[in-house]
Amino acid sequence: MPAFDNMPDMELYQPVQIDDALALAARLADRGWLVGGGQDTYGWIKDRNKRPEALIDLNGIESLRGVRETENGIEIGALTTLTEVATNPIIMERYSLLSKAASVVASPQIRNAGTLAGNVAQDVRCWYYRRGLDCYRAGGNLCYADTPDAQNREHAIFEASRCVAVTPSDTAPALVALEAQMVITSSSGQRVVPAASFFVGPAINIESTTVLRDGEILTAVRIPAKWAGAEFYYEKVADRNVWDFALVSIAGAMRIEGGNIVDSSIVCGAVQCTPRRLTSVERAIQGRPRNEATATMVAGMASQGARPLNQNAYKMPLMDNLVTKLLTA
Amino acid sequence: MTPRLTRRRFIKSVIFSGAALSSGAGFYLASAQSRAAGGVERLISLNINGRTRRVDVMPQETLAHTLRYKLGLTGTKIGCNRGECGSCTVTINDVTHYSCSTLTHSVKGKEVMTIEGLRGADGTLHAVQQAFIDELSPQCGFCTPGQIMATVALLKTNPRPTRDEARQALSGNLCRCGAYDHYLNGVMRASGQLS
Numbered sequence: 001m002p003a004f005d006n007m008p009d010m011e012l013y014q015p016v017q018i019d020d021a022l023a024l025a026a027r028l029a030d031r032g033w034l035v036g037g038g039q040d041t042y043g044w045i046k047d048r049n050k051r052p053e054a055l056i057d058l059n060g061i062e063s064l065r066g067v068r069e070t071e072n073g074i075e076i077g078a079l080t081t082l083t084e085v086a087t088n089p090i091i092m093e094r095y096s097l098l099s100k101a102a103s104v105v106a107s108p109q110i111r112n113a114g115t116l117a118g119n120v121a122q123d124v125r126c127w128y129y130r131r132g133l134d135c136y137r138a139g140g141n142l143c144y145a146d147t148p149d150a151q152n153r154e155h156a157i158f159e160a161s162r163c164v165a166v167t168p169s170d171t172a173p174a175l176v177a178l179e180a181q182m183v184i185t186s187s188s189g190q191r192v193v194p195a196a197s198f199f200v201g202p203a204i205n206i207e208s209t210t211v212l213r214d215g216e217i218l219t220a221v222r223i224p225a226k227w228a229g230a231e232f233y234y235e236k237v238a239d240r241n242v243w244d245f246a247l248v249s250i251a252g253a254m255r256i257e258g259g260n261i262v263d264s265s266i267v268c269g270a271v272q273c274t275p276r277r278l279t280s281v282e283r284a285i286q287g288r289p290r291n292e293a294t295a296t297m298v299a300g301m302a303s304q305g306a307r308p309l310n311q312n313a314y315k316m317p318l319m320d321n322l323v324t325k326l327l328t329a
Numbered sequence: 330m331t332p333r334l335t336r337r338r339f340i341k342s343v344i345f346s347g348a349a350l351s352s353g354a355g356f357y358l359a360s361a362q363s364r365a366a367g368g369v370e371r372l373i374s375l376n377i378n379g380r381t382r383r384v385d386v387m388p389q390e391t392l393a394h395t396l397r398y399k400l401g402l403t404g405t406k407i408g409c410n411r412g413e414c415g416s417c418t419v420t421i422n423d424v425t426h427y428s429c430s431t432l433t434h435s436v437k438g439k440e441v442m443t444i445e446g447l448r449g450a451d452g453t454l455h456a457v458q459q460a461f462i463d464e465l466s467p468q469c470g471f472c473t474p475g476q477i478m479a480t481v482a483l484l485k486t487n488p489r490p491t492r493d494e495a496r497q498a499l500s501g502n503l504c505r506c507g508a509y510d511h512y513l514n515g516v517m518r519a520s521g522q523l524s
Binding site: 005006007008009010011012013014035038039042043045046054055057059083106107108109110112113241242243 | 368369387388389390391394407410411412413415418424425426427429430431432434435479497498500501
């Protein structure tokens with residue numbers, strides 16, 4: 001077994017203007033690989049399971065950094081590190097859901113390097129796929145995780161379509177809950193996609209978890225004022241507190257008036273390939289107080305319709321219990 | 330005084346003499362061959378431990394590789410090489426990073442500090458190094474350079490951390506001996522909170 005300590009020979013581009021980066025991304029297309037923090041990238045390349053011919057290091061593009069106030073909320077540059085997102089005063093004050101989510105990603109060093117855009121665009125963590133096997137997601141025609149004796153404790157309980165991998169991102173559920181807008185730029189223009197439709201499941205595209213196409217760069221994330229200063233709840237359940245990916249995570253935003261929940265947005269991570277919005281729970285709790293009685297009323301609702309694999313049925317009560325915690329915290 | 334032949338010096342000399350003879354050299358020579366234009370320049374200047382170092386760096390090279398195998402700064406350890414153990418931790422502009430998961434070309438113009446850069450010009454150990462010795466923090470010592478760099482970065486922004494804050498700051502550094510509590514004692518001593 002080779003050690004795979006070094007990455008294979010590759011070209012490296014370090015554009016300092018976004019236009020140059022877009023031109024490179026368009027020219028290289030699938031032969032190129034965009035690098036932000038690189039924390040998901042280097043493992044793939046060291047293992048030789050992804051073989052781009054060139055890396056496009058975006059870190060020199062200063063215009064992609066930082067948090068700006070806009071007319072309707074804030075705009076976070078794609079290269080803003082997770083540490084910056086977790087400690088930014090504006091985000092902490094108005095959107096503490098997102099700062100909390102960013103603060104529980106991986107480890108301090110990874111948060112110092114990893115970017116917000118990289119965190120939402122990272123690839124899934126299914127070890128069969130990451131081992132380089134020729135599964136559906138890798139262009140093959142079978143799933144190694146959905147077999148009778150597969151190790152699938154971390155995999156999907158909803159919306160599987162051939163592939164059963166789950167979304168690994170901690171910030172994605174928070175962004176979907178906050179109804180963020182993803183700004184996608186290419187050399188031919190810009191499009192803005194709601195976070196909820198930015199992430200796509202295997203039924204739509206089995207080889208990518210986002211709508212990003214070759215030549216496109218996620219340049220910013222906009223958070224509308226809608227949920228600013230709302231009541232928030234975020235929890236990530238993982239085997240270890242550091243490094244580990246979520247077994248199930250929950251991100252919720254609630255508006256409470258006159259003691260009752262008038263509006264809410266509740267999203268689970270790591271239960272399917274995309275962040276899962278719990279619309280049935282949101283509808284059921286509307287107009288009711290945030291308390292134990294409401295939690296009892298919606299008990300079991302979150303996990304309804306789940307189709308667990310051999311080893312991950314525990315995710316169903318875990319989801320339900322997280323909803324209870326959200327409503328009784 | 331003649332330099333003593335320590336175990337460390339001996340191993341280093343074996344590594345360097347070996348590199349010239351073994352296939353390792355072939356690897357670097359082969360990768361120096363023609364490549365498409367437009368990418369990064371290979372010969373770059375880096376600011377390592379306050380000194381400017383000229384070094385020939387492959388486009389895909391990681392900082393851990395450059396430090397250890399190009400610059401001989403073997404105090405930075407490579408454990409997992411996948412950003413999962415923390416033994417390669419260095420500071421870049423006073424912020425901790427896994428050098429195994431950092432492209433060397435991305436630290437141009439930045440200040441890189443490794444464990445070798447902490448000691449004073451007169452040889453006095455850095456306060457954190459001394460505190461870790463006083464508290465017998467390391468057991469086998471392999472993760473210690475990373476733990477020290479994480480502590481140095483912590484104390485720059487938070488000179489008197491609580492034990493919990495220290496635990497959080499060092500949480501990206503694994504210790505297989507399980508000497509975590511001893512490291513935390515070291516952090517507490519370095520920040521003057523243990524008498």
